[in-house]
Amino acid sequence: MTVTRGLEGVVATTSSISSIIDDTLTYVGYDIDDLAVNATFEEVIYLLWHRKLPTKLELEELTKQLAENAELPKEVIDHFKMYPIDKVHPMGALRSAVSLLGLYDEEADAMDPEANYRKAIRLQAKLPTIVTTFARIRKGLEPVAPRTDLSFAANFLYMLSGQEPEPIAIEAFNKALVLHADHELNASTFTARVCVATLSDVYSGITAAIGALKGPLHGGANEAVMKMLTEIGSVDQVDSYVREKLENKEKIMGFGHRVYRKGDPRAKHLKVMSEKLTNLTGKPEYYEMSTRIENIVTGEKNLPPNVDFYSASVYDSLGIDHDLFTPIFAVSRVSGWLAHILEQYENNRLIRPRADYTGPGMQKYIPVEQRGL
Numbered sequence: 001m002t003v004t005r006g007l008e009g010v011v012a013t014t015s016s017i018s019s020i021i022d023d024t025l026t027y028v029g030y031d032i033d034d035l036a037v038n039a040t041f042e043e044v045i046y047l048l049w050h051r052k053l054p055t056k057l058e059l060e061e062l063t064k065q066l067a068e069n070a071e072l073p074k075e076v077i078d079h080f081k082m083y084p085i086d087k088v089h090p091m092g093a094l095r096s097a098v099s100l101l102g103l104y105d106e107e108a109d110a111m112d113p114e115a116n117y118r119k120a121i122r123l124q125a126k127l128p129t130i131v132t133t134f135a136r137i138r139k140g141l142e143p144v145a146p147r148t149d150l151s152f153a154a155n156f157l158y159m160l161s162g163q164e165p166e167p168i169a170i171e172a173f174n175k176a177l178v179l180h181a182d183h184e185l186n187a188s189t190f191t192a193r194v195c196v197a198t199l200s201d202v203y204s205g206i207t208a209a210i211g212a213l214k215g216p217l218h219g220g221a222n223e224a225v226m227k228m229l230t231e232i233g234s235v236d237q238v239d240s241y242v243r244e245k246l247e248n249k250e251k252i253m254g255f256g257h258r259v260y261r262k263g264d265p266r267a268k269h270l271k272v273m274s275e276k277l278t279n280l281t282g283k284p285e286y287y288e289m290s291t292r293i294e295n296i297v298t299g300e301k302n303l304p305p306n307v308d309f310y311s312a313s314v315y316d317s318l319g320i321d322h323d324l325f326t327p328i329f330a331v332s333r334v335s336g337w338l339a340h341i342l343e344q345y346e347n348n349r350l351i352r353p354r355a356d357y358t359g360p361g362m363q364k365y366i367p368v369e370q371r372g373l
């Protein structure tokens with residue numbers, strides 16, 4: 001048996017959702033550079049789910065459906081109040097809340113495409129409410145109900161702070177959502193597809209995907225980047241910190257990628273936003289530290305930054321708590337997970353690879369009394 005560690009380079013499915021070819025990322029054939037500058041996140045959701053950009057009417061309908069489905073069942077909100085709130089990571093809370101949501105959806109186990117699409121709307125609509133509600137409850141604040149007159153990006157920031165966000169914050173957050181929406185067969189998307197390929201339900205697929213995104217080698221890296229910036233503290237400490245880590249063969253979070261070689265095309269957009277926003281908020285040192293880290297890591301290891309590197313200082317500049325960075329990734333990526341889940345159902349086959357066994361050879365069972373102490 002030939003083992004490909006980490007399934008590197010293995011092509012496991014066909015997909016018409018997003019592609020990474022020669023370091024260019026496209027959603028349904030639209031270059032991410034084009035979408036990052038021009039698209040709203042709502043348009044991207046529609047694009048991923050329908051493989052075409054919406055007409056004005058189609059976009060209005062989707063926006064309306066998302067707004068109408070944003071509220072959470074009271075039971076989910078009450079459940080947050082039962083957690084050991086100061087010890088729970090918001091990704092754990094999100095994972096549990098999505099699983100719980102499934103219990104209050106009468107269509108949870110329905111498998112027809114129309115029911116699955118309705119569940120996709122509900123999940124996409126409710127994830128921002130889950131994240132912001134949890135974030136407020138743990139601070140002893142009342143949840144802020146979603147509004148139907150705000151864009152998806154604006155509504156998230158509004159529900160988080162209780163105040164209408166500035167246009168520049170809405171623009172930055174919308175762009176971040178667009179940039180994170182889908183990424184071919186990354187670990188969390190693959191997890192979602194493996195889960196639903198058993199013909200399990202959409203809620204199970206999304207719960208599994210959230211679990212996979214949480215790890216610091218994947219979506220959890222954005223929070224880890226912010227932790228590193230906070231630990232470093234100032235630009236003059238960057239060199240010694242980074243060089244010591246590299247000498248100790250430790251990873252620098254936010255660098256490297258399984259697929260990109262020359263660089264992650266999303267990072268440059270986040271870098272521009274980071275410079276702009278850190279200057280506006282009077283915290284330019286996070287951007288300065290980041291560029292210094294980038295110079296060292298690319299110079300020494302030839303590893304370019306990935307999407308998680310500059311998103312950290314962008315979210316910090318928007319006043320977002322650091323442990324909400326990965327849940328925000330999920331608020332965007334759920335659009336891609338849902339697109340992949342629906343695509344998997346359309347042409348399903350169980351995903352079941354093999355393992356090359358390396359344990360002991362045949363053994364004979366010995367009763368416990370004869371095995372010694």
Ligand SMILES: CC(=O)SCCNC(=O)CCNC(=O)[C@H](O)C(C)(C)COP(=O)(O)OP(=O)(O)OC[C@H]1O[C@@H](n2cnc3c(N)ncnc32)[C@H](O)[C@@H]1OP(=O)(O)O
Nearest residue numbers: 216217218219221250251252253254255256257258306308
């Ligand atoms: C949204 C996302 O998921 S983007 C990725 C987010 N994750 C991170 O930023 C975490 C840091 N980066 C990494 O751990 C890796 O680059 C990954 C997980 C993204 C990709 O992993 P893989 O393709 O399996 O590469 P792997 O971990 O085998 O690294 C290959 C070599 O580059 C080195 N390397 C890779 N990333 C880094 C890094 N961030 N810092 C230092 N060295 C690194 C490894 O140590 C290894 O060196 P070696 O061959 O001398 O042992």
Ligand SMILES: O=C([O-])CC(=O)C(=O)O
Nearest residue numbers: 182183185186187258307
């Ligand atoms: O594709 C990957 O391996 C990780 C990634 O960048 C993403 O999920 O956005």
